[in-house]
Amino acid sequence: MLKNFGDALKSAFRRVVNAPFIDKNIVKEVTKDVQRALIMGDVNVSLVLEVSKKIEKRALEEKPLPGMSNREHVLKILYEELASILGKGKELPLKKQTIMMVGLYGQGKTTTCGKVARYFQKRGMKVALIAADVHRPAAYEQLSQIASVINVPVYGNGKKAENVVKEGLKNFSRYDVIIIDTAGRHALEQSLIKEMKNIAKIAKPDEKILVIDASVGQQAGKQAKAFDEGIGITGVILTKMDGTAKGGGALSAVAETGAPIIYIGTGEHVGDLEKFDASKFLSRLLGMGDLETLMEKAREAVEGKEKKVEETAKKMLSGKFSLVDMYEQMEMLSGMGPLHKIVDLLPFGGKMKDEDVYKTQEKLKKYKVIMDSMTKEELENPSIIRASRIKRIARGSGTESRDVKELLRHYHASKKMMKNLSNKKMQRKLMQQFKIS
Numbered sequence: 055m056l057k058n059f060g061d062a063l064k065s066a067f068r069r070v071v072n073a074p075f076i077d078k079n080i081v082k083e084v085t086k087d088v089q090r091a092l093i094m095g096d097v098n099v100s101l102v103l104e105v106s107k108k109i110e111k112r113a114l115e116e117k118p119l120p121g122m123s124n125r126e127h128v129l130k131i132l133y134e135e136l137a138s139i140l141g142k143g144k145e146l147p148l149k150k151q152t153i154m155m156v157g158l159y160g161q162g163k164t165t166t167c168g169k170v171a172r173y174f175q176k177r178g179m180k181v182a183l184i185a186a187d188v189h190r191p192a193a194y195e196q197l198s199q200i201a202s203v204i205n206v207p208v209y210g211n212g213k214k215a216e217n218v219v220k221e222g223l224k225n226f227s228r229y230d231v232i233i234i235d236t237a238g239r240h241a242l243e244q245s246l247i248k249e250m251k252n253i254a255k256i257a258k259p260d261e262k263i264l265v266i267d268a269s270v271g272q273q274a275g276k277q278a279k280a281f282d283e284g285i286g287i288t289g290v291i292l293t294k295m296d297g298t299a300k301g302g303g304a305l306s307a308v309a310e311t312g313a314p315i316i317y318i319g320t321g322e323h324v325g326d327l328e329k330f331d332a333s334k335f336l337s338r339l340l341g342m343g344d345l346e347t348l349m350e351k352a353r354e355a356v357e358g359k360e361k362k363v364e365e366t367a368k369k370m371l372s373g374k375f376s377l378v379d380m381y382e383q384m385e386m387l388s389g390m391g392p393l394h395k396i397v398d399l400l401p402f403g404g405k406m407k408d409e410d411v412y413k414t415q416e417k418l419k420k421y422k423v424i425m426d427s428m429t430k431e432e433l434e435n436p437s438i439i440r441a442s443r444i445k446r447i448a449r450g451s452g453t454e455s456r457d458v459k460e461l462l463r464h465y466h467a468s469k470k471m472m473k474n475l476s477n478k479k480m481q482r483k484l485m486q487q488f489k490i491s
């Protein structure tokens with residue numbers, strides 16, 4: 055399921071990249087993709103609506119940054135709005151405090167206690183650990199073992215978690231940072247939930263950190279909600295990010311609790327703790343390689359087309375006008391790609407209405423098939439195309455002779471109009487636009 059969540063988000067990005075041009079409909083479809091993905095990821099429905107509305111509004115109303123295409127602009131907005139769900143992250147302040155770790159079984163709570171202890175210790179603070187997991191055999195020994203590596207004291211080995219915490223806090227009252235390791239629990243186990251609430255009441259921890267394994271996936275949202283309702287989560291640490299899991303569930307956990315991700319665990323050792331970086335996380339979730347290639351592809355497509363605009367403009371000025379040029383011109387008129395930039399400058403300028411765009415695109419498809427059956431010579435100099443060639447081209451392209459004739463008629467009409475371009479004022483405008491000297 056996690057895979058689906060990440061894939062669903064990815065498909066939203068793909069749709070932007072693969073769209074022939076970015077218009078209102080594409081933005082609407084992409085917004086729907088994002089909604090579907092987030093709902094699949096168990097993100098709270100009202101948040102899903104809020105975020106997707108914002109994506110749609112920004113994509114339709116904001117102007118792209120200079121030098122950025124519409125496509126890149128929409129990708130950027132998608133990226134930013136998803137990152138905003140994750141928030142800016144948070145750092146634990148370097149002050150006297152009590153921290154309580156909670157989470158499901160085997161998520162990495164005990165290991166993370168050691169890592170966070172090491173984090174404060176390295177910054178010159180006096181740290182102590184309390185082993186409040188009285189349920190799992192050898193939980194105390196495990197924490198002691200980790201503590202001995204970093205030379206930090208541990209209190210524990212009791213029978214009742216509440217008492218261990220009470221005594222531990224008394225014992226370590228002169229320490230700067232006290233970290234409480236608790237038992238792994240299932241959100242539905244009432245007795246353990248009660249114990250967790252009791253510990254929170256006794257210790258009044260400054261931080262109540264939910265430890266989640268990166269592979270948990272979309273269940274993370276539900277679990278996080280249960281812990282949040284129990285004691286009020288103040289932060290999340292995402293463990294095992296060194297594995298193959300991408301941590302998509304964290305998005306739901308954060309969205310559900312509103313608590314930021316503080317650190318990520320990247321290994322089994324006490325030093326394997328990193329500050330959380332939302333954009334890095336998102337890149338990984340969506341597949342950074344993918345996203346980078348997608349962005350690059352978008353850029354290349356735009357750059358390639360921009361070069362063509364310049365070439366087309368040059369050709370128009372030189373008075374040469376082939377079938378290929380006509381095809382490109384129709385492409386611009388239908389608003390496909392940045393070629394439409396010069397539409398306003400054309401003698402018959404102005405953009406098309408939606409239904410005309412559709413018709414033009416249908417025509418373009420047909421023309422393309424016909425032109426594929428022409429020789430290079432015919433494309434460059436269509437006036438040589440007479441009856442026998444028309445028959446051959448129609449047969450080769452699986453169309454009728456009248457289709458080929460229609461294409462030729464369209465060509466001659468366009469060519470005639472292009473003659474108007476010899477108009478000096480028009481030339482100057484075009485030259486300014488493309489800096490052709």
Ligand SMILES: Nc1nc2c(ncn2[C@@H]2O[C@H](COP(=O)(O)OP(=O)(O)OP(=O)(O)O)[C@@H](O)[C@H]2O)c(=O)[nH]1
Pocket residue numbers: 157158159160161162163164165166187190193236237238239293294295296297318319320321322326
């Ligand atoms: N690769 C990797 N392994 C981790 C990480 N964090 C924890 N582990 C491993 O995950 C396993 C479980 O970790 P624990 O710290 O015992 O988890 P826990 O939440 O305390 O488990 P319970 O107390 O049984 O609920 C151990 O084998 C850890 O070494 C991490 O960031 N990366």
Ligand SMILES: [Mg+2]
Pocket residue numbers: 163164165187193235236237238
């Ligand atoms: Mg443990």
